[in-house]
Amino acid sequence: MSNLPALAVAAVVSMITMSVAVPAAPRTGVAPTPTVDAEQPLLSIAIDNGRTSAAAGDELTYKITIRNLGTTEAKGLEISQSLPAGLTFAAADNGGTADADRVVWPTDLKTGQEATFTTVARLGQTPDELLRLATVACATADGAEKPLVCATHSDLLPAGAVATRTEEKAVTPWMRYGAAAAALAVLALVTTVLLRRRRRRLLAARPEAGTGRHLARASVAD
CATH class of the missing domain: 2.60.40.1510 (ntegrin, alpha v. Chain A, domain 3)
Structure with missing residues (x-):
């Protein structure tokens, strides 16, 4: 899971490099x-x-x-x-x-x-x-x-x-811009997926925290 940002960056660099390469x-x-x-x-x-x-x-x-x-x-x-x-x-x-x-x-x-x-x-x-x-x-x-x-x-x-x-x-400028835009889109997609997964983990942890506070209040009332 933690390797996804690194893979995304590598993909961006690779795509941009290929878009500007000229046969030597x-x-x-x-x-x-x-x-x-x-x-x-x-x-x-x-x-x-x-x-x-x-x-x-x-x-x-x-x-x-x-x-x-x-x-x-x-x-x-x-x-x-x-x-x-x-x-x-x-x-x-x-x-x-x-x-x-x-x-x-x-x-x-x-x-x-x-x-x-x-x-x-x-x-x-x-x-x-x-x-x-x-x-x-x-x-x-x-x-x-x-x-x-x-x-x-x-x-x-x-x-x-x-x-x-x-x-x-x-290799026209538009080809370079298109490849760069595609690479940024891939990076944005990966970032969105990571944020959604993090949000789900936080939401899954909140009910447990809420139950603990409720029990603490009940104990004080008694």
Whole structure:
């Protein structure tokens, strides 16, 4: 019984929160993802271009950072970055070479060593249905089929920006006010129920008190 006010408050907070929530854009940054196989190099990798959105005609500079977190040297690594549709390779440092869909660098990393690789690319026209421009950076051991570690970065494209604004507009002020009013109505209903129950308990206790006073008066009269 005593938990009802707390539940009511929780319901109000939940309803108001849902009424003002707006879908968030996918996260563009990435945290390092180290490997866990003791027989393989322990690496972390990240990629970023210092932006959160892009449009046709932009020149994008991506920086890949890779670090050897293990206790042994990582030899014969291949660092790669994907080139998604619409992104055209322009230049790369440290001897990076590009083919149709990626840029590649060969490297070795000593224990505790960190290396960076930079790509410059230009963004052309992208498919109308493409909302974000995503690129993936990976480190692969020599001769391996699967990468040891990967990271991603994505930028919001014009189509994605339009979609985000549409989602935000879908949550109108009237929807917020309506949800808040409904939440207050729930709180008022719960409060009314509690007051009525308390009143019934008080009324049920009054006859006993009245009987006691009557007996006391009768005793004095005698």
